[in-house]
Amino acid sequence: MARARDGEWARHWHYPAVPGLDLLRARYVRHSFVRHSHEGFVLGAVRQGVEDVVTPHGTLHAGRGSVVMLNPEVPHSAHAGDPDGWSYATLYPSLDLVAAIAAEETTLRGTPSFAETIVEDEDTALLIRAVHRAAEEGNALAADSLLRVTLARLLRRHGTSLTVRAPRDAGAATAARARELLHRRMADPPSLEQLARELDTGSFALLRAFKAAYGMPPHTWLTDARIRAARRLLEAGTPPAAAAAEVGFTDQPHLNRHFTRIVGVPPGAYQRERARTYKTGGAGPH
Structure with missing residues (x-):
């Protein structure tokens, strides 16, 4: 805990x-x-x-x-x-x-x-x-x-x-392509300008389309996606520092900060709970 x-x-x-x-x-x-x-x-x-x-x-x-x-x-x-x-x-x-x-x-x-x-x-x-x-x-x-x-x-x-949902428009299709590209290049993502250029659109048009499709801008979505990927790595036994590097965080403290603000506990505590054999008690007050 x-x-x-x-x-x-x-x-x-x-x-x-x-x-x-x-x-x-x-x-x-x-x-x-x-x-x-x-x-x-x-x-x-x-x-x-x-x-x-x-x-x-x-x-x-x-x-x-x-x-x-x-x-x-x-x-x-x-x-x-x-x-x-x-x-x-x-x-x-x-x-x-x-x-x-x-x-x-x-x-x-x-x-x-x-x-x-x-x-x-x-x-x-x-x-x-x-x-x-x-x-x-x-x-x-x-x-x-x-x-x-x-x-x-x-x-x-x-x-x-x-x-x-209604049929997707061109903006939604562009947002989906952006998400796919960011997911593939999670550890070394492009800048917004580079991403827009690769998708043959403008930076602000991409920002608007992405937020309309996913409720958050690309950089916020990418952080969330990195945390999901880090969770899977931690569950498989990857040390937090190695998980941080693999998904694109600068170092383990960088992962710790974002992980805690999304998951609610630090990555080390998250991993320990999944690694240990279940023991009764010690979980805090009911």
């Missing part, structure tokens, strides 16, 4: 007995999450305090008993909405896990998603915390069962089918 100043603490981990799920339980005061997105879903239950979640549609306030629901690839940031910070338990279920439960337990068709970002749903917030407790106690049957009940309840109450 990562501990910091002001009584902050955080644990970001994976319970192997429940595939397709990561977990974060934390208390943050001064920590803030910079703009980023996730490949899967984010479902957070606020236990105390207030979390401010900044989405493309504005800032939303999540207080005690609230559930924060973020769909995959939705850009967002977060910070304390109260001087005392906030504590919460968060589930990160994969796309496949949510889709399977939606197909089995709901009438939703197509790609499942959530229609709202923050809801007052205290009983489901308690269920999310119960998933954490069961996993921390090593009770695989309870953790898996409670997770599926939680996801089915949220999908029935707040789920919807993802709206089919």
